[in-house]
Amino acid sequence: MTSLQNASLDDFSAELVARALARGASAAQARASDDRYFEMQFDNRGYDLVRSVQNAAASITVFLDGKRGDASLNGRSTEEVAAALDSAFFAAEAGVADEANDVAAAPSLPASRHGLDIADRATMGEGVESLLARLRSEFPLVRIRDSLHSFSDVETAFANSRGVAQKERRARYNFSALFMAREGSRASSVNWAEASSYQPFGNPFHALGLGRLLDEAVRSLDPRPVPCKFEGDVIITPECFAGLAGSIGEALSGASLFAGTTPFVDKKGEMIASPLFSLANRPCDKSAPGGADFDGFGVPTSDLEIVTNGRLNDFLIDYFFSRKLKAPQTAGAWRFTVTSGDASLAAMIAGVKRGILFSRFSGGGPNSNLDFTGVAKNSFYIEDGEIRHALGETMVSGNFQELLKNIYAVSRERVDFGSASYPWLAASGVVISSK
Amino acid sequence: MLERLAPFADRFTSPGELRRHVNSSSRIAMRKGVLLSNGQSRDGGISARVYRNGVYGFAAAPQDDDDAIRAAIAAAEDNADSVGRADAGGAPLAASALGEGVYDYRSARPSTTPAGRVEILRSLDAAIRGKFPHLVNVDITLSSHASEKTLVTSEGARAYSYVPRSVLGVKMAIEANDGLVELYNSLGGFGEIQDQSFEPLSLSAWLDDLYEELRRKAEGGQCEAGLQDVVLDSDLAGILAHEAIGHTCEADYVLAGSVAGDWVGEAVASEKITLVDYAGRGFDDKSSFAIHVDDEGTVCRDVTLIEKGVLRNFLHSKKTAAELGAEPAGNARAFSFSDEPLVRMRNTAIAAGADKLEDMIGAVESGYYLKRATNGQADFTSEFMFGVSCGYEIRKGKLGRAIRDTTISGVAFDMLKTVTHVGDEFRWSGAGGWCGKKQPIAVGMGGPAIKCKITVGGRG
Numbered sequence: 008m009t010s011l012q013n014a015s016l017d018d019f020s021a022e023l024v025a026r027a028l029a030r031g032a033s034a035a036q037a038r039a040s041d042d043r044y045f046e047m048q049f050d051n052r053g054y055d056l057v058r059s060v061q062n063a064a065a066s067i068t069v070f071l072d073g074k075r076g077d078a079s080l081n082g083r084s085t086e087e088v089a090a091a092l093d094s095a096f097f098a099a100e101a102g103v104a105d106e107a108n109d110v111a112a113a114p115s116l117p118a119s120r121h122g123l124d125i126a127d128r129a130t131m132g133e134g135v136e137s138l139l140a141r142l143r144s145e146f147p148l149v150r151i152r153d154s155l156h157s158f159s160d161v162e163t164a165f166a167n168s169r170g171v172a173q174k175e176r177r178a179r180y181n182f183s184a185l186f187m188a189r190e191g192s193r194a195s196s197v198n199w200a201e202a203s204s205y206q207p208f209g210n211p212f213h214a215l216g217l218g219r220l221l222d223e224a225v226r227s228l229d230p231r232p233v234p235c236k237f238e239g240d241v242i243i244t245p246e247c248f249a250g251l252a253g254s255i256g257e258a259l260s261g262a263s264l265f266a267g268t269t270p271f272v273d274k275k276g277e278m279i280a281s282p283l284f285s286l287a288n289r290p291c292d293k294s295a296p297g298g299a300d301f302d303g304f305g306v307p308t309s310d311l312e313i314v315t316n317g318r319l320n321d322f323l324i325d326y327f328f329s330r331k332l333k334a335p336q337t338a339g340a341w342r343f344t345v346t347s348g349d350a351s352l353a354a355m356i357a358g359v360k361r362g363i364l365f366s367r368f369s370g371g372g373p374n375s376n377l378d379f380t381g382v383a384k385n386s387f388y389i390e391d392g393e394i395r396h397a398l399g400e401t402m403v404s405g406n407f408q409e410l411l412k413n414i415y416a417v418s419r420e421r422v423d424f425g426s427a428s429y430p431w432l433a434a435s436g437v438v439i440s441s442k
Numbered sequence: 443m444l445e446r447l448a449p450f451a452d453r454f455t456s457p458g459e460l461r462r463h464v465n466s467s468s469r470i471a472m473r474k475g476v477l478l479s480n481g482q483s484r485d486g487g488i489s490a491r492v493y494r495n496g497v498y499g500f501a502a503a504p505q506d507d508d509d510a511i512r513a514a515i516a517a518a519e520d521n522a523d524s525v526g527r528a529d530a531g532g533a534p535l536a537a538s539a540l541g542e543g544v545y546d547y548r549s550a551r552p553s554t555t556p557a558g559r560v561e562i563l564r565s566l567d568a569a570i571r572g573k574f575p576h577l578v579n580v581d582i583t584l585s586s587h588a589s590e591k592t593l594v595t596s597e598g599a600r601a602y603s604y605v606p607r608s609v610l611g612v613k614m615a616i617e618a619n620d621g622l623v624e625l626y627n628s629l630g631g632f633g634e635i636q637d638q639s640f641e642p643l644s645l646s647a648w649l650d651d652l653y654e655e656l657r658r659k660a661e662g663g664q665c666e667a668g669l670q671d672v673v674l675d676s677d678l679a680g681i682l683a684h685e686a687i688g689h690t691c692e693a694d695y696v697l698a699g700s701v702a703g704d705w706v707g708e709a710v711a712s713e714k715i716t717l718v719d720y721a722g723r724g725f726d727d728k729s730s731f732a733i734h735v736d737d738e739g740t741v742c743r744d745v746t747l748i749e750k751g752v753l754r755n756f757l758h759s760k761k762t763a764a765e766l767g768a769e770p771a772g773n774a775r776a777f778s779f780s781d782e783p784l785v786r787m788r789n790t791a792i793a794a795g796a797d798k799l800e801d802m803i804g805a806v807e808s809g810y811y812l813k814r815a816t817n818g819q820a821d822f823t824s825e826f827m828f829g830v831s832c833g834y835e836i837r838k839g840k841l842g843r844a845i846r847d848t849t850i851s852g853v854a855f856d857m858l859k860t861v862t863h864v865g866d867e868f869r870w871s872g873a874g875g876w877c878g879k880k881q882p883i884a885v886g887m888g889g890p891a892i893k894c895k896i897t898v899g900g901r902g
Contacts, residue, residue, distance in 0.1 A: 044780075047525065050698070057521035058500040060780040062487070076556070077481025082504040087484070094482045094556075101557035103477045103564065132525070152698035153880060187822050189699040197698075197822045236667055266473055266579040268615050268622055331476070369819045370849040370899070371829015376621035380665075380899035381849045382827045400825065402851060402899035404667060438901045440667035 012083045016041060016164035017174055019083065023067045024166045026092060032099070034070040034110045036167035036305060039063075045126045046157040049135050051142060051150055069095040070109060074102035107330035110167040111304040119300050121293075122178030122205045126158035130207040134182065141212050146188075146221045148228070154184040156208060165305040173305050179296035179425070182208040182215060188224040195227035195397070198367065198385045200246070203296045203425030216422055220246075223366070223385060223397075230399030232441030233363070233388055240362030241403065241410075241437045242355055242389070245422035245429035247365050252343050252427065254373045255286070255407060259313060261328025268375040270408055271319060279319045280411035284432070285346035286314040288323065288338050295342060297426030302326070302339025311337050317412075344428040348417025355416045355433045357392040363439055364389060365403065377407035383439070405437040443592040444544075444602055450511050454596040455519070456494040457535055461737060462506050462592040463489065463779035468635075469585045472563045475571070480560065486590075487779035490514040493761070494522050496533055502780040536763035538770040540595075541735025541742070545603040548588075549634040559584055562610070562640045566649075569642040570614070574653050578622060579615040584608075586635050587884065591737070599739025605732050607884055608635045609873040614653060618660035623846070625656040625831060627814065628873040631730035632723065655813075655832055655844070662834075662844030665900030671809030672850070672896050673802045673836070676869040679792050679889030681815045681828050683717050684877065686854035688787045689820035691747045691755070692773075693762035695785075700822040701855070705753045711858030713751040720744050720789040720886075721772055729789040729886035730874030735772065737783040742772030747790075751858075759785050777881035784880060792889035795864025802863045802893040804839040810898060811836050812850065820854075827851040849899040857896055865890030 011022055020037040027035035041063055048056040066079040069092075076098025078091040135156050142149055160178035165171070183201035187194060200215040208214050243251070263269035271279060280286075290298045290308040301307050304326040312320050321337050329336035356364065363386050370381015386398045411434075418431035447460055454460075464486030471479045488511055489502035499522025501514045554562075563582045570580050588606035593599060613626040629648065630638045639645075674682060689695060696703040702710075711717075718725070721742030723732045733742050738760050745755050756766065759774040762785060774783035803811055811834045818828030829849050835842035870888035877885045 054497050054525040056498040056500060056782060057524055058498075058502075058782060059517055059521055060501070061503045062780060063504050064485075066483075068481075075477065075480055077479065079481070079483040079485075081485050081487065084505075090484070097556040098480045098482065101555070101560040102480050103472075103475070103560065105476055107476075128524070150699045152694065185698075187699050192701075192704055194699055194701050194823050196825065262473070262478070265476075266581070266615070268579050268624070270621060327478075369821075369827050369851075371816045371827075371831070371847055374622075374847045375615065375624055378847060378901075380847070380901070381829075382825070382851045382899075384821070384825075399823075400851065400853065400897060402667060402849065402897065404899050404901045438667060440899065442669040442897050 011088060016162055017172060019065065020164045020166040021172065023065065024168055027067060027069050028168055030092065030096065032069045033072055034168045035068065036110045037065065037067045038163065038165045039065040040161055040163040043160040044157065046155055047131055047135060048153065048155050049139070050152045050154065051139065053139070067091055067095045069099045071099040073104035073106060073108050074099050075108045076102055107327055109330065110169050111171065111306050111326050112169050113171050113306045115172045116300060116307055118174040120176050122296065124178065127207045130209050131156045131158065134208040134211050138211050146225065148188045148190050148225050149186050149221050150189055151184055151186040155181065157181045165301060167305050171305040173301040175300045177296065179203045179205055180207045182211045184215065184217065186221065186224060188228055190228055193228040195224045196384050198224055201424065205296050227385065227397035230397040232400045233398065233439050236438065236440040237361060238436060238438050240359045240433060240435045241365040242359065242362065243432045243434065244364065244366045245431065247367050248345065248429045248432060249424060249427055250368050254377065256323060256341055256343065258377060259322050261322060261324035261332060264322060265328055265331055270376060274319050275321065277319060278317045280314055280317040281414035282317040283348055283417045284314060284317055284411060284414050287312050287344050288341055289344050290340040290342045292342065295425060297342045299340040304339060306336065306339050308340045342426060345430060347419055347421050347430045350416040350418055352418045352420050352431050355418060355431060356389060356394060358416065359389045359392060362389050363387060363398060364394060373407060379407060380404035401439065401441050403437050403439055409436055410434050444594065444600055447592055447594045448600060450515065451594040451596050453515050454492055456492050458490060458492040458518070458596045459738060460511065460515070460594050461489050461779065463487070463776070464590045465587065465778055467585065467587040468559070469583065470559055470563055472567055472582045474579060475567050485778060488514050489779050490518040491782055492518045492522050493535055495526060497522050497525055498782065499523065500782045533764060535760035536770050538740035538760060540597060540599045541601045541739050542599065543601055543734065545732065545734045547606060547732060548604050549606070549637050551636040554635040559635060565642045566645070570649060574614070576616065577614050578617055581613040583611045584635070593735065593737060593739055595739035597739060599735065601735035601739065603734065606634045607632055607730055607874060608638055610640050612649065612652060614656050616656055616660050623656065623660040625652060625659055627652050630873050632732065658844040659832065659846065662846055665810065665845050665848045665898045667898060667900045669895055670898045671806045673806060673811045673891055673893045675811070675813045675891050676865065676867065676889050677871055678812050678815050679892050680871040680887030681818050683790045683792045683889055684787060684875065684885065684887045685818035685820045685828055686824065686826040687717055687747060688719065688790045690822070690824045690854060691757055692785045693756040693758045693766055695822055696756050697762060697765060698822060701824050702753065702756065705855065708753055709751050710753045710855040711748055711751040712861040714795050714861055714864045715748055715751050715858055716746065716793040717748040718744055718746050718791060718793065719757055719787050720791065724789040724791065724870065724886060729870045729888065730872065731789055731884050731886040733772065733788050736774045737776045738770070738774040740770045740772040740774065742788065745771045757785055757787065759783065775883055777883050781881045786879065786883050787877065787885050789886035791887060792892065794866055794868040794890040796866050797863040799865055799867070799891050802865065802891060803836055803841065805863065805893060806836040807838060809836045810834065810845060811841055824854040825851065826854055851897045857894060860895040861892050863893035865892065
């Protein structure tokens with residue numbers, strides 16, 4: 008075991024598999040990672056915290072005649088590895104056999120490298136300082152808190168008993184800002200922005216679209232509810248869609264198909280959205296730090312056109328559910344993008360008779376039927392093509408199935424978060440209400 | 443471990459903490475009788491945090507040998523020294539009562555074996571699907587989490603804790619005439635799996651109630667949007683205490699601009715409302731979560747946030763307490779070895795009143811009785827929201843048809859002034875909750891039923 012502690016990641020994951028097989032597993036897979044993380048946390052007045060973390064995580068999955076058991080650990084000590092193998096075996100022995108339980112057969116990719124080797128702390132600091140300077144000079148009413156510029160360097164190796172071996176190293180920067188505006192007793196709602204990149208954020212103000220968001224915070228010091236309940240339009244911002252996309256993805260997942268709880272179960276090949284709406288899964292995008300080269304079963308990821316011009320092409324099915332549903336595997340990692348349209352955001356706003364610029368959804372998770380109801384945060388009331396005022400105590404209610412079909416404009420402009428990329432979407436038929 | 447860590451506390455050249463922290467968890471998930479996850483995890487290591495020149499330096503690593511401890515302290519100091527903060531200039535942290543002691547809530551019973559855990563799910567699944575064959579889907583999850591911490595500080599705090607929690611969750615789905623309807627409920631809470639009663643026989647009535655509420659929900663309708671008279675059951679009072687008030691009163695958020703900062707000493711609620719963030723396991727020692735010493739080494743004591751409607755206090759770390767001239771009461775908490783302590787709630791609850799639930803419902807001409815919450819969020823403005831998965835219309839003082847999923851919202855410091863009744867029956871939310879604020883953290887929450895006015899979302 009001493010050699011395990013000094014083994015390379017590839018050797019460590021392969022050795023975990025070998026030990027599982029030697030102990031009697033019918034199949035096994037292991038994943039190991041070395042993580043290095045560095046973070047600078049700040050508020051208006053400067054730095055609060057500088058944090059560095061090293062970790063050495065691993066997971067082992069053991070299959071015993073169709074039964075599966077998992078264990079994860081961090082550290083490489085003899086006792087920890089032995090305890091994790093015990094846990095995985097005990098769980099598998101206790102498990103429920105299922106014909107879908109197995110390791111994947113897949114091509115082994117060449118080891119890959121994404122991003123920089125070492126955190127560029129100087130540029131990270133410059134990014135923080137530049138934002139703070141800009142806040143002081145241009146946004147004196149804005150307060151920021153718990154804001155982060157971080158660098159994450161993760162090397163991951165995978166091995167399974169079919170001889171699949173994968174390795175990738177992905178290092179990325181992340182910048183996030185939590186902010187609000189205050190003037191005397193007047194206060195805006197809290198808002199935040201976040202993005203990741205392979206390069207440090209030397210100018211986060213520009214990269215995160217913070218100018219727009221901070222300006223909106225200052226304009227939100229006097230929020231008001233909508234004048235009355237009405238059914239109207241919403242212009243969904245990229246930040247808002249980022250919070251909603253997971254629910255749509257979940258409804259299109261193999262897990263939901265298996266549960267029988269998705270309203271899209273028999274909709275493959277049919278129009279489920281406006282012809283203006285195209286949604287893709289792009290984990291392979293080399294320029295995107297939010298991607299992945301292989302998934303949790305060691306299967307190389309692939310891009311997928313999920314919805315093209317409103318038509319549902321395919322579901323998001325991972326290795327396990329592909330076997331369970333007897334359908335091809337289409338997705339093992341998610342990184343969504345929505346195709347830009349040809350409308351300008353200004354024209355979209357000008358085209359709204361009555362509705363809201365819908366900037367963030369704060370509500371209960373949409374149910375399986377994709378009904379939603381929640382508070383429109385950081386949002387603005389639009390009437391006769393003009394933004395009238397910031398909204399407070401305003402709720403939106405609707406259904407995502409209908410909302411996707413009711414999309415009538417998609418913006419040219421878009422925001423790339425690194426983990427996803429979305430334009431503004433205009434749709435009708437949402438109930439907007441207040442007290 | 444306390445003995446091994448203690449000598450290293452003298453190595454800090456400025457205020458510092460050294461924490462060995464291990465989270466152990468298990469999760470088994472079954473969908474339609476198929477095990478989708480079946481495993482355990484362990485995540486632990488050592489962390490050091492120092493405070494100098496107004497900045498915290500923090501470092502963590504998975505090893506906990508002497509070399510790793512020395513390296514963590516050195517890295518934390520390097521991190522603190524790597525940046526400056528001109529305005530703070532080494533402002534001292536607030537002093538606090540030093541925590542000491544061993545708080546070990548490990549079960550005395552033999553652990554439930556992996557086979558025993560799977561059998562709980564398998565037998566429950568068989569019971570549910572046998573009894574209610576028309577269900578479209580059944581999800582059952584059994585999860586446990588235990589946080590084991592050893593903490594020493596340069597000031598002299600010495601504490602060890604082991605705090606477990608385990609939860610059984612069941613979600614059923616049924617077809618309604620307009621689509622699928624689902625309902626989830628959970629039970630369990632403080633303690634390990636072997637401390638709970640998760641056998642199907644003992645849960646028969648609980649499962650029957652869940653199915654009956656699901657059936658009624660499938661026959662129910664959408665809420666009427668707008669400001670409504672509502673009776674919030676105790677499950678919602680707990681999340682109300684947490685989301686609507688608790689977050690607003692976290693001192694780091696107050697410093698960030700939370701409107702609560704303007705209201706200390708002012709009436710922010712009906713005088714029937716008293717709201718406390720409890721140390722330990724709460725006033726009755728029955729909450730789902732326990733804490734006696736926080737991760738800065740401060741002895742935990744109760745903090746009354748609202749006393750008979752008047753805002754009294756905030757929740758503090760040593761740093762926020764210094765900035766706002768308060769005394770820390772043990773609210774600095776970290777989720778994992780790799781996390782720094784943040785200002786967090788512990789067991790947050792509205793105190794019981796004197797009203798009967800039936801009288802509250804009887805006092806509503808037209809409104810809703812809301813029984814169970816899902817997720818929630820808060821804002822620095824004190825505007826809050828939380829999802830509601832189970833509830834009923836009230837018409838002329840009587841319960842009517844069930845409602846579908848909705849979200850309720852309000853501005854806490856307005857809404858709490860509309861409270862006219864506070865129930866006489868206090869309940870902690872059984873399975874407890876998890877709060878997200880940079881890190882997840884286990885929290886307890888509770889309260890009685892209350893009657894108030896609140897904004898309800900819906901398409902009706």
